[in-house]
Amino acid sequence: MDLYKPDKVYDELITKAGRSRKGGTRLVRWLKKESPESIGRYSKLASLAVREMGISYAIYSEGQNIDREWPFDLIPRIISAKEWSYLSSGLLQRSRAINRFLDDIYNEQSILSAGLIPKELILSSPNYHQECKGVSPRHGIWAHIGGTDLIRDQKGNFYALEDNLRVPSGVSYMIENREVTKRLLPDLFANYSISPVDDYPARLYEMLKSLAPLNIRKPRIVLLTPGIYNSAYFEHAYLSQRMGIELVEGSDLFVDSENNVNMRTVKGNEQVDVIYRRINDEFLDPEELDPESQLGCRGLMEAWRHGKVAIANAPGAGVADDKAVYAFVPTMIRYYLKEEPLIKNIKTYLCMHKPARDFVLQNLERLVVKPINQSGGYGILIGPHSSDSQRRYFKGLITKNPENYIAQPTLSLSTAPTIIEQDIEPRHIDLRPFTLYGKEGWVTSGGLTRVALKKGSLVVNSSQGGGSKDTWIVEETV
Amino acid sequence: MLSRVAERLYWAGRYLERAENTARLVSSHNRLILDIPIGSEPDWFALVEVFNAENQFAQFFKRPTEMNVHKLLLLKTRAPCSIAFSLRSAKEDIRVTRAALPDGAWEHINEMCIYMDESLGASLSRRNRTIFLNNIIQKCQLFNGLLDSSLTRGLAFNFIKLGQHIERADMVTRILNVGVRDIVKQEESFSHIKPIRWNTLLEAVSAKSAFRQSMGATVDRDLILEFVFKSETFPRSVIFCLYVLNERASQLPRTEEFLTHVNSIIRKIKRFSAGKVEQENLERFVQKVQMGLIETHILLSKTWFDSEAT
Incomplete structure (x- = not known):
């Protein structure tokens, strides 16, 4: 197949001279060797594999058929290990600073007193919860799981676009995308040295375990889901299964008179020590937040403040994820860490x-x-x-x-070759790596690459016509 | 295991069994009318009576015609006695419990519902009806086979089996009750087709060949009642279902009260002797067994599904 030549924007695989970038040589060689028919066939096989593996996401609707197949593009996106090592340090740096910031604004508020961030921006934010003031979660960490969206401009520089700290999703697709690529491109895969991604559930489990109240030796961890109508229910079920923990709904939990959180099981009530919640703050506890909420559990906030249960991410962590606070992340890095930001803000x-x-x-x-x-x-x-x-x-x-x-x-997001029918065309992409922070910090190898499948479109969200790619961090000599 | 998950598994077991039994009952009734002479056509509405679904029927239809009865029992998704309702409910139960089930369980029930949705509209004619019902029975059996051959013998298995066997015992007693009553009632007028009708009754509870193998070719009321209530070896007899409840529940925590209750029904059935029981007393006996099963369900919910704060 002939490959396109990128003009104005930065392409992840092909240089303006039409050559392959570092690390992409074998991939380009493979693409050139294939015919349009075989590329079309590969693409069909990929969607068949997605269907067979039952990789799906839900679209909010009242109707019966709520599962949609996960849109996946077979051509992997390649990032060199060297570049990635720099980016992952940058991601950890952001996460460290944001967590210091959260602990600060719910306690001393020194950054506000110093006048570095406007008080009213934080204190009047709907995501700032008075109920969280004075709380000090274990390790001083509030945002345990983060998904930072990274994009590349026309010069090839990475920027952080936003830090998702409420209930970021997509990590299960990162793992499943790798499974599909391994199935369909085993030869290409075998010729590369690619960092694995499937250790995420184990890392997540370890992180959650490190949050348990001090006196608990074998903590019971659960994943709290809003239920099957949530667009990320597939991911909730997937992660709970991979971690071997219970997938609970609000109605499975109750808080007893001693502020312990319990779940109802066939053996009777069992105490819960750590909750990985995939429901938004406002639904956590009808007693203190949204009184209409059917998704949460009455008394949960009180139990959390008493240190009887850990919640990840901690209630109130979302205040650091709005788009105005984003503008101050470099300020936070300089103020708390006395470092210069490794990844630039837009x-x-x-x-x-x-x-x-x-x-x-x-x-x-x-x-x-x-x-x-x-x-x-x-x-x-x-x-x-x-x-x-x-x-x-x-x-x-x-x-x-x-x-x-x-x-x-407006940034011209970088592009990557994408299969469109029987053709290979450039499409805009971003990257969502996931950061874990408990006792220690950790970043996924790569992350979820999202593709805007419509020609020229910059919107990569799966709810709006976006697809995804497997992301390869490659140790490259050629 | 979460109580909510256990409860959904239990209902998945019940709904699948209900769909299969309903399909079998309707199917056997359909075969019966082919065999009997014109003029002695049995009452279609008896099918509705088996489910105590007279009120549900009245919500949708006026006249108790063959078509209306089939519409209700096969495709009215809003009527809890319909196959469509049972299968959809089972699907929703399995959707949220698939993590506890073998790979393929979800795909199978999903595929079953797709088949049902695609064929429901065309399944009403006498010819298509039989094909549709047989396919439903087979697909349910396939699902049971999948569970039997690949589900670990743990909590999920126990709760599905509890649901399945309570439902089975309940359906078998309902079918016997209405069937025996109808046949005995019409004894005078249709005496020449009585053996056919008894055989249909056996067929409705999938007991025809099992009965013949252990009791011989002669069919009558007392033999049938003895067999279907008390056979120690036939897996659809009422007592056998109760043995399964006993066996499964004894694997569960906090089970004493439940076991005592199940054993009391077993004793009641062991004392039953068809030859000594008149028709009115039979109905009273069946009602007692049914009440016992309802209590079994209540006790089960109380023990394992509603563990409130203590």
Whole structure:
């Protein structure tokens, strides 16, 4: 097959001169050798494997058929081990700083007193919970599991786009994508030295274990899911099975008069020591947060404050994951760690500040505007692809609620070769590595590469037409 | 194991058994009408009576016609007595418990529901009905085979088997009750086809060949009742189901009260002697057994599913 030549954007596999990048030689050789028919056939086999392995995600709906096949592209994305080692240090650095920040704002608030981050930005955030003040979780860690989205600009530099600290998902697909690649491309795989990814569940388990209250020797760990209608239910079931822990729903748990959390089992009640929760803060405890919540467990917050149970991520950790606080992560790194950030942030305009706001309003067609507290790629304006009326609409939104919006320059996400029908075309991608932090920090080898399958699109979310790729961290000589 | 998971497994066992038994009952009733002369056609509505589903029927239909009875029992997804309802419920139960089941269990029930959805509309004609019902029976048997051959003998297995055998005992007693009553009631008018009707009754509880092998070719009321209630070796007899409940429950924690209760029903059945029991007394006996089974279910829920704060 002939491969395309990238023009303006950075391509992960092919240089502007049309050569393969470091580490990609064998992959390019394989692609060139295949015919369009065989590429089409591989692509069909890949979706068959996905169906057979039952890799799915759910789409919110009332209907019967709620499982969707996980969209997967067979051509792996390659990152050299050297580059990755630098990035993973950068990710750990971010995670360390963010955790120091969380522990600080729920206790001394020194960074706020120092005037380095605007007080009102934190204290009036809907994700800042008064209920968490004065709590000190084990190891001082609040955000135990993080998914940081990384992107590459046209020069090939990595940037951190956002830190997902509430209930980041996607890690099971990272592991399953590897399984599919191994099945379908065993020869190509065997010729590379690729870091494994399937140790994640074991690492996650160890991390969760390290959170257990001090006096517990064999902690009982559970995964708390909102249930089958959640889009990530597949992942909840997958991870609980891989860790050998119970997958519980709120109704399986209750808190007794001594603030112990129990689960109802056929043997009677059993005490729970660590909860890996995959439900949002507001649903955790109807007594203190959303009183309408059917998903959580009454009294859970009180049990957590008494140190009877550990919750990962800790309630209140989400305050560090909104898009305005994001702008201050470099500040946190300098303030708490006395280091320079290893991974750059994207220039971010906080519309709450008048000069920034004025700039944003005048340059909407060049910027991406994002609401501060939304995830999943919803409610954003991509300036260069927007219409007059969309820009007028956002102008209104920003003027009315400036503190709810930030803007960033449009970055041309890097591309990677992707199978489209029987062809290979460039498509934009990002990368979500996962960070674990308990007693110690740890980062996945690579992460989940997400692909915007629509031509020219920059939206990689699976809920909006995104797909995924296996990500190879390769020890490369050629 | 979480109580919620155990409860869903128990219901998965019940619903699958219910779907299979319903299919078998309807199928045998359909064969019966082929064998009997015009004019002595049995009442289709008896099928609805077996399920005590007269009210459900009235919700959807006015006239107790052959079509309406089949619509209710096969495809009314909102009627708890229908095969469609049972299979969908089983699927939802298995969706949330698949981690406790062998690989393939989820795919199998999923595939079964797809088959059902695809054929339901066309399954009402007499010809297609039989094919559809037989396929449902076979697919249920396949699922049971999958569990028997690859599910570890642990909590999941025990709870599925408890559900399956409570349901089986319940269905068998219901079918016997209505069947025997109808046949005895109509004895005068249809005496020439009586053997066929007794055989149909055996067929409905999948006992025809088993009966013949151990009791011979002669069929009558007393022999059938003795066999279907008390056979120690036939896996669908009421007492056999109770033995299974006993055997499975004795593997579970906190089981004493439950076992005592099951044993009391076993004793009741052992004391039963068909020859000495008149028709009215038979109905009273069947009702007692049914009450016992309902209590069994309540006790089971109380013991393993509702472990509240103590």
